[in-house]
Amino acid sequence: MEKVIHKEYILEGICCGNCAAKIEKSIKALHGIVSADLDFITQTLCISFKIDADTTSIMGQIREIIKCNDANVVIREKMQLAEGKKEIYLQGLCCTVCAGKIESRIKKLNGVKYVSVDTISQKMTIETDNEHQLPGILRQASEIIQEVEPDIQISYTTDPLKNDNKKCCQKVFLKKSFLAAGTILYVINMSLQFTQAVSFSVFLISYLLIGGEVILRALRNISKGHIFDENFLMAIATIGAFAIGEYPEGVAVMLFYQIGEGFQRLAVSRSKKNIASLMNLRPDFVNLKINNSIQKVSPEEVAVGDSILVKPGERIPMDGRITNGISSLDLSALTGESLPRDVKSGDEVMSGAINKSGLLTVEVSKEFGESTVSKILSLVENASSKKAPTENFITTFARYYTPVVTVAAVVLAIIPPLIWAGESFNIWLYRALAFLVVSCPCALVISVPLTFFGGIGGASRNGVLVKGSNYLEGLNHIDTIIMDKTGTVTKGVFSVHSIIAQNGFSEQDILYYASCAEKYSNHPIAESIIRAFGKTIDTAQIVAHEDIAGYGVKASIDGKTVYLGNSKLMKMYAIPYRPVYDVTGITIYLAVDKKFAGSILIKDEIKPDSRKTIQGLKTLGVRKTVMLTGDTKASGEAIAKEIGMDAVYTELLPQQKVEIFEVLEKERQGNGKIVFVGDGVNDAPVLARADIGIAMGAMGSDAAIEAADIVLMTDEPFKIVSAIRIAKRTQAIVWQNIIFAVVIKIVLLIFAAVGMATMWEAVFGDVGVTVLAVLNAMRAVRTGSMMEMQ
Template structure:
């Protein structure tokens, strides 16, 4: 039997990555390497994420780094987690150097244009100006040709401008390269500012922690603090790690995690999460999670890596760009040589010039850059509203949602149950509540907690034997020699216990003692304040059907459904029945329509996985919710669901504006170039100018407000 190879997941920081086309080239090349099972380049946070199967993990990472350096020598690949995986301040130095080169080259070109030089002297000064301004572009193009990477923006610009020199259009060759380089410089600045704007949205990472050690307060990195250690959080500081308050009280700002503007009151015994901001009091906190497992760390990881799961639109543009540029080059070659051969009076110099213009226009930078920026901006905007989207594919999928399926408890209702009435039969009410409390002693279900709270006494667990929890039914247990059965009506029927089902709104827990019915307890849940508003807003957004699935009694489910205006209610369901209901709905929907399931992310994992988009409610600090769902609502508010859909629709709108705008402008200029109307100046604008406008448009998604 062949020994199973080691599977690794590695992140590599691509320092110096400012070209989306380069990102696409790196991704495609690394994907084709032996041993790589998965690869994605996140242009926004300059990270390559790969999965590989290899006996020696370091070998494959080293090979990938070499590949990157070979493809793009100006990019420095750094392993995340190394001492150098941070941003170096090379950007401003590089920009100053580029600006100096452009000014020097422009002065030389001006001398060539306005001085009385001619012949070889004129050519020489323009060549020197050209090399100073665009020598790096020509060098990259030559290197890429040697490596078989022909069709990129460097090749197109080098070919077009050298072609201009070939037909003795020296000033235009230099000027076009200058315009292109200036455009690239502005584009780099715009992209970097966009990245900073997106990063600022998630500026929740704490810089330090006040660690209490040997009676002293020591300022340390959050990564150095271990579970069980004590930290002090002063007014105005971010809570650096998840923990429990052991001393002090304060108001905390949770907006960075939840989008909630109203501060929350905390005191000794309260849990606090990393990323909260302490407003006034001094808090002494016992750390319960290391930084790598803390809420802020997981949220940052989710948001920063969301672009690795690419939307269909992004994948389409990547494939489109791969074939689009070679096709345009072929058309340009035909345009350069065919008309002079078949049209009388046509000259090669004229049609070669038109073909060169055609080439400059063809670069797909505007599409390749602006689309991932648009999606990442949408994900960042959602995160500021307390909505974590795990990938741009899920954000785009929200546009096609026509069916929304809800769990009831903890999703549409508060999940805070209270015993409202006790109905004994042949025993006292105190005895009935006591038997129920003993039966529920080991359960953490909200219903069980409400019964134990109503009982209010300490339970002697030594009196309990043969404890058996039956999923979807209830509990069987022996207490002081008596057989106790507590659960729903299905459990009573299963145990052949005679009883009458009362017509009461609420959750009923039936109790039987030694196979004799002993009565029932009524427990009520409260509907969340914004549930009805959420359902109304969803219908305004064009949702065809809202469905509620619950394990609760039909009377309770129907009452909640009626009050909220839900279209369809299915009650008394076991977990696998919920999956079956999703599958029935899936069979009825159109191929392009999608289903969201909204649950608590803990008990509903199978349904969350089965739906097109799984959304966990109340996921703040819940590891299970974050793991199970595609989208996590960081608060308990159902009204965040229409907010998420609106953000998705706005993001798609901006992305498609960029696609149609870029393709439209390029189509117009391609036609103008082919007919000799557009010069290289217009051609460069159609490339660089459109890219800049598309990037600026993509950043509008960050300015979306809470709906």
């Protein structure tokens, strides 16, 4: 595999899907680039450079490409700061004297290696000698900042200047003022009777006020060699309208285009906010216990081992263990679980859960950057960088579609008047201009990725974390699903299923002797026996203890010799025993002073929704379901039959799972996807090899998040069915938008060509269709909630 350098950049101000597609294509063509993905919804550019590439030179070329396509876009690197280093945004810091005081005082703190306060960017960079000191130093730094300048607002996550930049505000205000002034002049001119010269002058002034920005953008793009975009199309169409004397329509088209663009931006912004609200898990503050007092601090200021207080109604801010208190937790935002989960002292809790009732004291086990909430937010934030095939197709389609229809418009304006005598050139030019207005493919370029983004957000709401829209779309085309047994189909926790007592011994006697014999073992089977006994074991009664590898245990308990193990142990000591035949479990035999006492049946229980999951997969069109296990042939086949699996491979070593996967890969039909579902740790090699790897309930496992393409927040296999349903609904909305936009545009293009559509209908065909498609795309956000109700 070729070694690469991965970097991410934020492109502030980019909102045009067409421009984004052109930028992405140009960057991909640069020498030294392995891959590039630009998502205009999250404004994120992900680039992979060759290891020996001159990144400085390439970034210079990339900045030129971006500038050529949209000079208003600002590119900044999404910094991956070194350990022990943090950037803090200080909104409201404008006094250089105050900044100097803050910087000077923070420099004096123990453990601070470097600090810099910048009043221009309103940002402070702080670096510590030891990364573990960072939370405490940040806490002290926050106190210093608030003491020097109480009005400063501290942000650890996003640049507050992004939304409060004075230049940006002035620019927006100026644009709105020009638009309002141009609209007023247009209305006055349409209402009053002026001379032709005056009327033309007023129309021209209002046109320049309303559309001057569009004209300038079009000219700038043309000068850079980028012709075919919506600015060019609108400029040519409206200037053409003026050229043939249709002044009112020329101004009106530009006016409604600008209004439509505003609604479009609003719809996209609303959609982003709706998606963001689904994952609104990040805590604003933490109630940190310091000595006998409670202090509100930022999550970044809390270190591992600190104690925090979580009040009823608050969201748990950090992963940890409850040290005091009893409550119930609402995990719906994390896992999609509708029922609250009861917790008590000693239980582990995940950040993002809502404390429903009691007051909890939690000992923090992970820094905020490593917590469940941070992992979820990171996965969802970066998911849209991996594009689905449909998205790539639409991007390619738009690249060729716009030039083709532009050439068609030129042909429409010139050829008919030359062929048919008496045909007015102005009439056909008007039709061609309307044709141009309709042709912009924004409805597709914006709504398709927005729908996938919404689907990923909806899936997250349902406890299914999808790493990319390509994986979400891939769930629509599953041929074979391969499942590991332990931890996926079964609970992965051994428990005593039944006890058969013999020769005067009671079930409690059997559990007592077995627990004492297994007291010094840490094997899961031994733990299940001790757990079933449920009482304190007096180790003074255990005089002798001998492990017999492959057979069991021999121990002296209460002056009696106890034999505990498999049938081979009974045969070794010639103890007559009653065999138990149950292929779905493990049988442990017990004898006391060579007198057979009975047997214990241990089982790894099948999850209650495993059978329902297999039935649901078949209903959704999955051709083949397969189970892999290291269990015996009899045991594995019994479980597979019970839950309805099509095939099972047993007695497998971990490395043999990859070999079986390769066999099944050759048996797949057509281009169907092969999905592997496992616990995400031991199964990492197969998860990585599968078309789509799904990790079960593995948010605590870094290996799972790294290897899997989809992570389920709970141990419920039925979440797989929910994920496929979400994928199918998302795909349906994508194709609704594609068909709707294409059909409307084709109809209006035909109407415009034959003179049945004016520029008014053409504007609807461009901006109106885009707004409707975006509004439809927003339905994908609610997909997760709908799946919860099913």
